[in-house]
Amino acid sequence: MATAAEVETEEETEMMKMVKLGSYDGKVRLLIVSGDSESESAAEETMLLWGIQQPTLSKPNAFVAQSSLNLRIDACGHSLSILQSPSSLGTPGVTGSVMWDSGVVLGKFLEHAVDSGMLLLHGKKIVELGSGCGLVGCIAALLGAQVILTDLPDRLRLLKKNIENNLRHGDLRGSAVVTELTWGDDPDQDLIQPLPDYVLGSDVIYSEGAVGDLLDTLLQLCGTQTTIFLAGELRNDSVLEYFLEAAMKDFVIGRVEQTQWHPDYCSPRVVVYILVKKLEK
Known part of the structure; x- marks a missing residue:
């Protein structure tokens, strides 16, 4: 049986793992604590997620229908209609054609x-990576941010169409x-001059080959005052572990627990992380 002192030490250690990161005012669970290595912390995190959330046993796509030509969702007092291209999903490496x-969870x-x-997003500069169909960027713009949505050249047509269709409102903040x-x-210089206040990405951790890039x-987009929000589908534990281990060398990482998500948009198949660039030694 643990002594009172041991219990108190364990509780203090657990409390130390809950910290504020970047410009987010909630507390997140720190992925690495004193004494752990990057590899140990990354392995512990993936084992914890697969043990607790059991994503492989969960039904996929709770909020989207990828066979549909559009996704309708209410956000920020507006009804958004996000066009999809299900026929493009069969193309190797193309995931941004559907939601x-x-x-949805990140937005x-x-x-x-x-x-x-x-x-606080009003008036803040945001760069979104792998914007895909554009839902997250649309929501950020409706929340008052100055958003630059990015993707590969062959993905931009659908992205532009969704931005035009959903952000015509006269009251766009x-x-x-x-x-x-x-x-x-x-x-491009407009992405880094000035450096963004926030960088967003959803479903951007999908292969070991893409992690380095x-x-x-x-690293190019972020200063020490930039806060990164990444939401990911829990498909492959080894890919996530590889990303976390590599990212911990340059970033402090915290996981946002689902109690802080939108109460109607939680999923055991999704994880949300906050990253902040480490100060240079």
């Missing part, structure tokens, strides 16, 4: 965090523009 649960999380006073960005390449781009 995934992680995008509604941002809305809930702003409504709860945990996050923010703005949204679309530009191409290939991870690993030097970003993704992290290179995050």
